[in-house]
Amino acid sequence: MEVNEHKAELKNVNLRATPARLTILKLLGRTKKPIDINMAIDFLKKEGIKTNPATVFRTMNVLTQKGVTLLIQLQEGKMRYELSDREHHHHLVCEICGNIEDVLVDDISRMEKKIRRKTGFLVKRHSLEFFGLCKNCQN
Amino acid sequence: MEVNEHKAELKNVNLRATPARLTILKLLGRTKKPIDINMAIDFLKKEGIKTNPATVFRTMNVLTQKGVTLLIQLQEGKMRYELSDREHHHHLVCEICGNIEDVLVDDISRMEKKIRRKTGFLVKRHSLEFFGLCKNCQN
DNA sequence: TTGGGTGCAAAACGTTTGCACCAAT
DNA sequence: ATTGGTGCAAACGTTTTGCACCCAA
DSSP: HHHEEEEEEEHTOOOOOOOOHHHHHHHHHHHHSSSHHHHHHHHHHTTTTOOOOOHHHHHHHHHTTTEEEEEEEEESSSSSEHHHTTTOOOOEEETTTOOOOEEEOOOOOOHHHHHHHHHOOEEEEEEEEEEEOOOOOOO | HHHHHHHHHHHHHTOOOOOHHHHHHHHHHHOSSEEEEHHHHHHHHHHTTTOOOOHHHHHHHHHTTTTSEOOOOOSSSOOOEEESSSSSOOOEEOOOOEEEEEOOOOOOOHHHHHHHHOOOOOOEEEEEEEEEEEEEEEE
């Protein structure tokens, strides 16, 4: 049962299993695109969970801090989030229609090792997003 | 003379050479880190140029739109900019001290070609930033 | 029971916009 | 003399915060 997995997941990171959090995890689990705060608020309303923006922001912050979610920025002036236990991937953002696709690219841990060797900097995470025209928007 | 280069640069992209713009180009030319709006405002004040935030935002927008500058986002909730005619590079952002280093990494145009071949998506630009601990902050 | 979580309101930021005036060409 | 650029103020959207109340453990 999906809900119990989410309860366990929250317990693992010492967070209480509240309706809002469980519902946000539900949304994260079934959405392919990284979600933004308004998507979460809309989904909570649709599921009949009373909520407000501050709670959603706080939830996304704590989930990210605990490593459950990843922060994604697509140069929109707002933050998006996705589950961190998905296969490592990056995003293709269409500058015309705004669609977001996942893409698996070559592992860049090789780059990170090289950076460590050459500069001493220890990379813990990276962000790599691609912007351009999706198949449909190229005319 | 530096200023005349900037005047020419602005003329090339059909923008008028105003004191604010010339001074922002001056700052961009001498700064290694991508600048944010407040850095620009502070520099303008220091140079005795009367200004206000709206003008600086408009300037950075038009410069980016004309291709003179690149928009850089380092997951800070604000935008940064750097000159686009510099050698292609990425950034190492220290999560402890906040320092930003440039880094030259392997060309990822190979990835972009692969993406085109596999998905049909035409990549026009990408953002790749690394987050972690700089040499000094690793104890 | 109790401390973490939430709701509400207000505030803090970063950024954009409308409009009158100014200044680069 | 044009018209693009600026300053100012107001608006906007996102995110944070303070505080009282509530509920998951």
